[in-house]
Amino acid sequence: MSSQARNNSAAPVANIKHVHHHMPPRHNPLPSPWDYDTANTIEARKYTRTYGLTPPGVDTFEKQLQRCLAQLAARKTPIEKYQYLSVLRNTNVHLFYRLLAGNVKEICPLIYTPTVGEACQRWSELYTQPEGLYLSFEDRGHLHQVIQNWPHDVEITVVTDGSRILGLGDLGINGMGIPVGKLSLYTACAGIHPMKTLPLCLDLGTSNKEFREDPLYLGSRRDKVTAEEEKEFLDEMMAALTERWPSIVIQYEDFKNPFPSLERYQNTYTMFNDDIQGTGAVILGGFINAVKQSGVAPKDQRAVFLGAGSAGVGVAKQLTEFFMKEGLSEEDAKKRFWLVDSQGLVAHDRGKLADHKLYFARDDNDGQQYRSLEEVVEYVKPTILMGLSTIGGAFTPKILQRMAEMNDRPVIFPLSNPSSKSECTFEEAIKYTNGKCLFASGSPFPTLTHDGKDLTPGQGNNVYVFPGIGLGAILSKSVSVTQGMIYASGAALSDSLLPSETAENWLYPDINRIRDVSVVVTKHVIRAAQKDGVDRELQLRGVRDEELEVYVRQRMYDPFTEHEKVEEEVRGLAGLVGRGETNGVAGKGVEVPVGVANGGHVVGKER
Numbered sequence: 001m002s003s004q005a006r007n008n009s010a011a012p013v014a015n016i017k018h019v020h021h022h023m024p025p026r027h028n029p030l031p032s033p034w035d036y037d038t039a040n041t042i043e044a045r046k047y048t049r050t051y052g053l054t055p056p057g058v059d060t061f062e063k064q065l066q067r068c069l070a071q072l073a074a075r076k077t078p079i080e081k082y083q084y085l086s087v088l089r090n091t092n093v094h095l096f097y098r099l100l101a102g103n104v105k106e107i108c109p110l111i112y113t114p115t116v117g118e119a120c121q122r123w124s125e126l127y128t129q130p131e132g133l134y135l136s137f138e139d140r141g142h143l144h145q146v147i148q149n150w151p152h153d154v155e156i157t158v159v160t161d162g163s164r165i166l167g168l169g170d171l172g173i174n175g176m177g178i179p180v181g182k183l184s185l186y187t188a189c190a191g192i193h194p195m196k197t198l199p200l201c202l203d204l205g206t207s208n209k210e211f212r213e214d215p216l217y218l219g220s221r222r223d224k225v226t227a228e229e230e231k232e233f234l235d236e237m238m239a240a241l242t243e244r245w246p247s248i249v250i251q252y253e254d255f256k257n258p259f260p261s262l263e264r265y266q267n268t269y270t271m272f273n274d275d276i277q278g279t280g281a282v283i284l285g286g287f288i289n290a291v292k293q294s295g296v297a298p299k300d301q302r303a304v305f306l307g308a309g310s311a312g313v314g315v316a317k318q319l320t321e322f323f324m325k326e327g328l329s330e331e332d333a334k335k336r337f338w339l340v341d342s343q344g345l346v347a348h349d350r351g352k353l354a355d356h357k358l359y360f361a362r363d364d365n366d367g368q369q370y371r372s373l374e375e376v377v378e379y380v381k382p383t384i385l386m387g388l389s390t391i392g393g394a395f396t397p398k399i400l401q402r403m404a405e406m407n408d409r410p411v412i413f414p415l416s417n418p419s420s421k422s423e424c425t426f427e428e429a430i431k432y433t434n435g436k437c438l439f440a441s442g443s444p445f446p447t448l449t450h451d452g453k454d455l456t457p458g459q460g461n462n463v464y465v466f467p468g469i470g471l472g473a474i475l476s477k478s479v480s481v482t483q484g485m486i487y488a489s490g491a492a493l494s495d496s497l498l499p500s501e502t503a504e505n506w507l508y509p510d511i512n513r514i515r516d517v518s519v520v521v522t523k524h525v526i527r528a529a530q531k532d533g534v535d536r537e538l539q540l541r542g543v544r545d546e547e548l549e550v551y552v553r554q555r556m557y558d559p560f561t562e563h564e565k566v567e568e569e570v571r572g573l574a575g576l577v578g579r580g581e582t583n584g585v586a587g588k589g590v591e592v593p594v595g596v597a598n599g600g601h602v603v604g605k606e607r
């Protein structure tokens with residue numbers, strides 16, 4: 001054993017950590033995954049030093065997609081398809097996003113809910129490649145140094161501690177699949193450059209005993225840290241992230257109790273919580289359309305929520321604001337909501353309630369406690385049923401039938417993810433309401449035929465707004481993400497339906513149009529940031545709406561044109577060579593004999 005190793009093995013743990021954290025960063029000599037595109041021209045390959053590292057033929061985009069789709073089809077299970085897509089993203093990133101761009105509806109469920117749920121449950125079992133940054137509780141005091149290890153500039157991060165992954169419970173560091181998946185959608189939907197995104201997973205221990213005892217589990221085996229310890233850790237993390245990247249947008253995701261961090265950081269950092277705020281906005285968007293279609297005035301709406309957690313309370317708060325904008329007083333607006341949790345109707349006289357439930361707690365239940373959803377439905381006679389409870393099948397046939405008896409167009413939104421946790425399926429909702437319901441679910445369900453008519457379910461998922469909230473915050477360089485920006489994202493979404501979609505009674509736009517929808521959301525978020533005076537990109541203030549749209553689109557990453565940047569560099573270099581100005585340095589590329597470079601390859605043109 002070398003004296004170095006002996007010293008380290010004898011040193012206290014803290015010292016090892018200290019030494020490790022101060023190691024100078026090693027430069028990664030390999031080209032980036034975006035350089036390995038088989039559509040790159042020979043010249044580009046030489047320039048990026050990948051010549052010879054990909055097969056000699058130069059692909060067209062069409063041929064690449066054909067190959068990818070065939071490989072995807074050859075994988076039998078969703079998780080196999082997820083694994084294939086992960087490898088593609090990590091080795092040929094532009095191709096991954098080109099594939100996604102033309103197949104959003106088919107691929108979204110494979111990289112996001114529901115498949116990402118299984119990917120998280122099995123993250124440690126299936127792990128093959130790094131895809132983000134892990135910060136451990138043991139790293140506290142040194143987070144700044146660990147963050148230095150991330151090799152790129154970052155515009156946005158999605159951070160989770162894995163403690164409430166979809167409706168699947170505490171999955172610890174296996175939750176990394178969620179930041180990875182959400183950031184893929186930031187890139188696909190809002191064109192945030194893939195290199196500028198940071199998937200971030202915190203290892204703050206896990207309450208999941210099964211994982212702690214699983215030999216393959218890749219996180220620490222400690223129980224979840226205390227709320228106070230978590231707070232101190234997050235304080236350090238927020239400061240360290242913002243110190244390294246002063247304009248970073250920080251999205252919190254899938255924390256078990258995210259209210260304290262939102263409260264603590266929302267005015268001091270550019271941060272938002274997607275489960276509380278993004279979900280609130282996206283349901284607001286679909287709900288505004290549902291109210292129009294149901295014909296029931298806001299003052300006559302009665303909403304029963306199964307689930308009074310981050311998403312339930314977040315959604316109820318956004319809808320309250322909508323009712324107030326529609327003319328109701330705050331008190332009247334708030335009274336349109338009855339929240340139900342695992343103990344039954346949330347009421348003041350039920351006993352001690354968590355802080356976040358107090359706002360909507362009822363005080364008009366005359367001492368009566370309603371324990372089951374069925375009882376609450378009979379008591380309230382709701383026009384709206386929202387599910388954010390993580391309880392699959394909680395909207396029973398009987399409850400759905402009662403909703404149809406009580407309403408012409410009952411609003412049924414089973415929003416829990418993944419599909420296995422959905423409070424009902426689309427098929428059940430249509431069957432038991434006899435096709436009358438206005439429906440949206442958190443995870444996608446297939447189109448079905450009822451009474452000879454094709455019915456397409458809406459997907460009430462925050463994916464319709466978080467990309468635009470993030471891009472709007474980045475482009476406006478907002479110092480914080482205000483409630484005005486969140487509300488604007490939902491209102492913009494409700495306005496983004498095409499007449500043909502409205503004619504079909506859709507509540508949400510076609511997911512294949514998500515990139516255009518995200519542009520609209522982004523524009524409104526930027527305007528709201530300006531209105532609230534939190535924007536730092538002041539030159540955008542005087543820009544007309546049409547120009548703003550052009551600006552947003554120009555700033556978006558486009559996987560179909562990225563290669564042009566390299567080719568431009570190559571052309572620029574060729575120009576210099578022609579004028580004899582390179583002093584013999586041929587770019588980044590290797591010199592290869594002309595005969596090889598031009599050797600019978602077809603350069604793809606059909607882009």
Ligand SMILES: NC(=O)C1=CN([C@@H]2O[C@H](COP(=O)(O)OP(=O)(O)OC[C@H]3O[C@@H](n4cnc5c(N)ncnc54)[C@H](O)[C@@H]3O)[C@@H](O)[C@H]2O)C=CC1
Pocket residue numbers: 164165166167168256274275279282306307308309310311312340341342343387388389390391415416417418421441442443460461462463
């Ligand atoms: N569609 C979307 O865009 C989104 C969907 N969600 C989904 O919403 C669900 C809840 O998320 P969070 O609110 O963040 O979780 P949470 O853990 O904060 O809240 C869950 C709530 O459900 C209640 N609950 C649990 N068991 C119950 C039972 N048997 N009966 C009645 N209520 C019960 C709990 O008491 C709690 O109030 C998850 O499945 C998540 O995937 C969350 C965010 C966005």
Ligand SMILES: CC(=O)C(=O)O
Pocket residue numbers: 113165166167254274275416417442461462
């Ligand atoms: C969609 C989402 O954010 C969730 O289910 O937690």
Ligand SMILES: [Mg+2]
Pocket residue numbers: 166253254274275
């Ligand atoms: Mg979430």
